Amino acid sequence: MTTRVVALASSFLVLGCLATTAAAQQDVEALKKDLTAVIALQGQPCGEVISATVLKQNDYAATCKDGNKYHVYENDKGRVVVDKQK
Amino acid sequence: MSRYSAVIVLMVLSAGCTHAKKPEAQPQPSPVVAKPDAAKAPQTAKATSATGTAKAAPPATTPSKAAPTTATPKAAAATPSKSPAKTPVKPATATNTAKTVPPPATKPNAATPPRPTAAAPTLDLTALEARLKQTKGIGVMTKLSLKNQVDDLLGEFRKHYAGKPVPTIAELRRSYDLLMMKVLSLLQDRDQQLASDILSSRERIWGLLADPKSFAALDA
Numbered sequence: 595m596t597t598r599v600v601a602l603a604s605s606f607l608v609l610g611c612l613a614t615t616a617a618a619q620q621d622v623e624a625l626k627k628d629l630t631a632v633i634a635l636q637g638q639p640c641g642e643v644i645s646a647t648v649l650k651q652n653d654y655a656a657t658c659k660d661g662n663k664y665h666v667y668e669n670d671k672g673r674v675v676v677d678k679q680k
Numbered sequence: 681m682s683r684y685s686a687v688i689v690l691m692v693l694s695a696g697c698t699h700a701k702k703p704e705a706q707p708q709p710s711p712v713v714a715k716p717d718a719a720k721a722p723q724t725a726k727a728t729s730a731t732g733t734a735k736a737a738p739p740a741t742t743p744s745k746a747a748p749t750t751a752t753p754k755a756a757a758a759t760p761s762k763s764p765a766k767t768p769v770k771p772a773t774a775t776n777t778a779k780t781v782p783p784p785a786t787k788p789n790a791a792t793p794p795r796p797t798a799a800a801p802t803l804d805l806t807a808l809e810a811r812l813k814q815t816k817g818i819g820v821m822t823k824l825s826l827k828n829q830v831d832d833l834l835g836e837f838r839k840h841y842a843g844k845p846v847p848t849i850a851e852l853r854r855s856y857d858l859l860m861m862k863v864l865s866l867l868q869d870r871d872q873q874l875a876s877d878i879l880s881s882r883e884r885i886w887g888l889l890a891d892p893k894s895f896a897a898l899d900a
Contacts, residue, residue, distance in 0.1 A: 628819025631866055635825045652821065666821060674825040 616667055622646070630654045636676040638664065655679075802881035805888060805898055811877070812863075817870030826866075829859055838899065841892050849890065856886060 626643040633640040633656065640658035647655040652668040663679040803811065812823060831856055836847045847855075860882055867875040888894045 624819060628821050631818065631822040632825045635822065635829065635862060652824070654821070668821070668824055673828050674821055676837070 625654070627658075629654055629664075631664055632674060633664055633676055636674075637678050638662070638678065640664070650671070804879055804881075804883045805885060808881070808885065809879065811874050815867070815871045815874050817874065818866050826863060829862070833859055834899070837889055837895055841895060852889075853886070856889065860870060 601649045625648075629639050629643045629646050630640060635664070639660060640656075640662055642659045643656045644659050645657045649655055649667075654661075654666045656666055658664070665673055665675075665677040665679055667677075669675050724730060812818075812826065818826075833852075836852055836855060840847045840849065860878070863878060864875050867878070888898060
């Protein structure tokens with residue numbers, strides 16, 4: 595009986611881990627889409643954001659499919675700024 | 681014990697399967713139907729904005745959609761009217777033709793979903809702002825960026841109404857159309873309902889902005 599409980603608990607743990615990973619993956623994809631839209635709205639060339647790093651709240655480093663890198667952040671006036679990084 | 685390990689392996693495998701299915705579930709909205717509507721409307725609006733007649737844009741699309749629906753019933757009505765005039769015996773054939781005609785009549789009924797979009801409730805600027813804040817179709821940074829651009833446009837309107845010659849009403853209309861297209865392109869795949877509501881209330885919002893009195897009331 596105890597072994598059954600242990601087996602069930604461990605399998606639920608594995609399931610939970612997998613679900614958490616999937617949710618995190620979805621968040622990352624949503625962030626990439628968000629940054630892609632922001633960069634496009636500012637009229638900067640990008641194509642699609644392939645990787646994004648959270649620097650602070652509303653402060654990101656984004657790498658685009660075409661190789662461009664951007665610093666996307668909200669400044670103290672509440673404006674979204676897209677700075678091209680060299 | 682080996683049975684339990686087999687059970688665990690099975691559960692892990694099944695969990696792996698569910699993980700693999702999740703990305704498929706993500707693009708669940710069916711944007712294919714609404715894409716042409718949203719794409720067509722800005723084009724018509726563009727064309728009308730170029731000519732300067734703004735109000736003709738939304739109605740221009742609806743009559744064209746309604747035309748084929750009315751055309752088939754007319755054709756259906758025309759064939760029975762001819763046959764009863766000839767002989768009373770032929771109505772059997774007339775009913776046969778009437779039976780063949782209804783399928784096209786039902787097809788327009790199936791294609792009516794664009795009608796609810798046309799009859800969608802119109803939004804004013806406050807409602808639009810609230811809906812844009814609520815929607816999960818676009819991210820936080822995109823919302824902030826859009827808000828910046830809306831504020832910029834409102835600033836341009838303020839300049840215009842202050843008597844400065846630089847942004848003419850035609851330029852403002854162009855900027856407004858461009859901004860609306862940006863919003864619609866962001867929303868059409870992710871929040872179709874809001875996109876269609878914005879599309880239907882586009883001219884109303886422009887009317888509010890283009891009228892100095894209503895703009896002053898909005899700005900206050």
